[in-house]
Amino acid sequence: MFLRILITFSLLVWFSFGLQVVYREGKYPDKQRIVLQFERGVEYRVLLLDNPKRIVVDVMEKVEVPKNIKARVGYHPWGTRFVFDMDYSEVKAFSLEAPFRIVLDVYMATTSLTYQRGVLTYQRGVPYKIEEKYYQLLVQSFLGANDLQNALKVLEDAVRRFPQNPKWWELYGQVLIWNNMGAKAGEVFYEGYKNTKNKELAKKAFEISLAFNRIDIAKELMEVVSIPPDVKVYIYDQLGDVEGLLKLYTL
Secondary structure, three states, X not given: OHHHHHHHHHHHHHXXXXXXXXXXXXXXXXXXXXXXXXXXXXXXXXXXXXXXXXXXXXXXXXXXXXXXXXXXXXXXXXXXXXXXXXXXXXXXXXXXXXXXXXXXXXXXXXXXXXXXXXXXXXXXXXEOOOOHHHHHHHXXXXXXXXXXXXXXXXXXXXXXXXXXXXXXXXXXXXXXXHOOOHHHHHXXXXXXXXXXXXXXXXXXXXXXXXXXXXHHHHHHHOOOOOOOHHHHHHHHHHHOOHHHHHHHHHO
């Protein structure tokens, strides 16, 4: 008799307290990611409905809903239903382990960003005010897709529009290196140093200028970066600068 009461009480506790879930979301230039993270694996299904457009996630057991979730929630005998009212163009749903997560990548028809030189627009053509954060989003998107050519186009505009920010120059040069354009990268680092006086850019520009025989640039940066005397001798020798060599030997 006692065992039966204990089992009944345990079942009541089990059904009274649902499975814990954590809700997260992230926004990207071309999509919004929704993540439902559970304590353990669950059975689920995802439905896409129209008129109006909705994304339905059915979890086949009772779930304790977090306060920050942006969905309508309903409880049914078979489990819990989450309804996300979103005007999507495409949805990719999948699950990940350790911890168990249901992931929805929602591609929004009205909010994808497109790029034309010097202007950011909505897909429907409404112009955005050009701001640094939108350049950051575009570069991240192109680099994430391994689209170095478009990333370079955005970065070329970024250093022109935000010349005092050394991070843009550094990233522009780095992407040029990834694209096997080392000599151009050295010139970009050099221009970045001239605009920002950032010594890290000067150091990168100096190293690449030596590697690509841009001794003229190396000489200009020689007093900015710390280099050994024999490197200075090499630079003056390559330039045929006798006066510079004599100054070194008379120090």
